[in-house]
Amino acid sequence: MRGGNMKLSSEQQEIIERIGVFFERKGHQPILGRIMGLLLVLEEAEATFDEIQEYLSVSKSAVSNALTLLQSQNKVEYTTKPGERKRYFRLKVRNWRNDMQEDMQGIFRINALLKDVMATRSASNMEFNRCIQDFQQFIEFMKVEMPKLIEKYDRLHNS
Amino acid sequence: MRGGNMKLSSEQQEIIERIGVFFERKGHQPILGRIMGLLLVLEEAEATFDEIQEYLSVSKSAVSNALTLLQSQNKVEYTTKPGERKRYFRLKVRNWRNDMQEDMQGIFRINALLKDVMATRSASNMEFNRCIQDFQQFIEFMKVEMPKLIEKYDRLHNS
DNA sequence: ATTTTGGTTCTCTTTTTTATGAACTAACAA
């Protein structure tokens, strides 16, 4: 398999683990992050099912479930090569900017909850209410300005 | 205790649960989010240890640990009232804008990892490398522009 | 001095998550 050299440098292993914990802390399960790390670190930027299994030394089922999940989350895709049945899995890096924007939108989703909170609150504690409203206003502002910022970036770089 | 009416409306309960899952999905443990929800929903915007226990019907230890954690995360603080030993716990709403900024910085932290990834990669797969670099550039841009945006907000509102 | 209040800490159970390994399947190969 692929030149027979299945060894990762300790540098690479370390980065894989770090990327692993990064995604773990985002609420994903451990192997997901490690697979992403692996696919980032490999020169080819892709790997087959059993390469992933061997590099990370995890079970087939773990790999299978993780890949299914990553694909359903649009983080990974696969290509095939003519005459081969194996799938070559790789990161959908092009989606990452989008993912990041979604992550930011996710942060802002507290706003919908706060709106409902405010709907249940009376006017009896205006000091507190005012605090919440200020925060909401800030979120609103960011929610409006963020897309503009992204447009600006695209104008500067991709146009 | 506090007028003796320890009942939350079903509306309030529902919001507490929703806020609960919101924070749970951010990687926090369930009661943390529910306590935050409770403190958002109560008219007084504060509650004593045993009010929290009773409203949420959880154990003393759960409340104690959760409050300790929330305080260590700067999400909750307490005040006392003259002649009373009880602590009145409340949200540090004023910190939320800051928390949100930190959450956004957290999203950007992938950049440091990508920097280390790139340091290990050779020039052999430029197509992939380019993708990563583009993404990094985008993050850099956001990291620079975000503080400016916040300044802008402050200029418009708080000055 | 001893009781009560307001919590904290420790141990243990329950629940949830994560991963394993074996059995299974679908497609192709000999």
Added chain:
DNA sequence: TTGTTAGTTCATAAAAAAGAGAACCAAAAT
């Protein structure tokens, strides 16, 4: 037909997280 490759699915084990409850402790009240 029988075997092989490339995975998937299922039952379950192992490990981690969450929470309960009792014992505990320090400050204040009686």
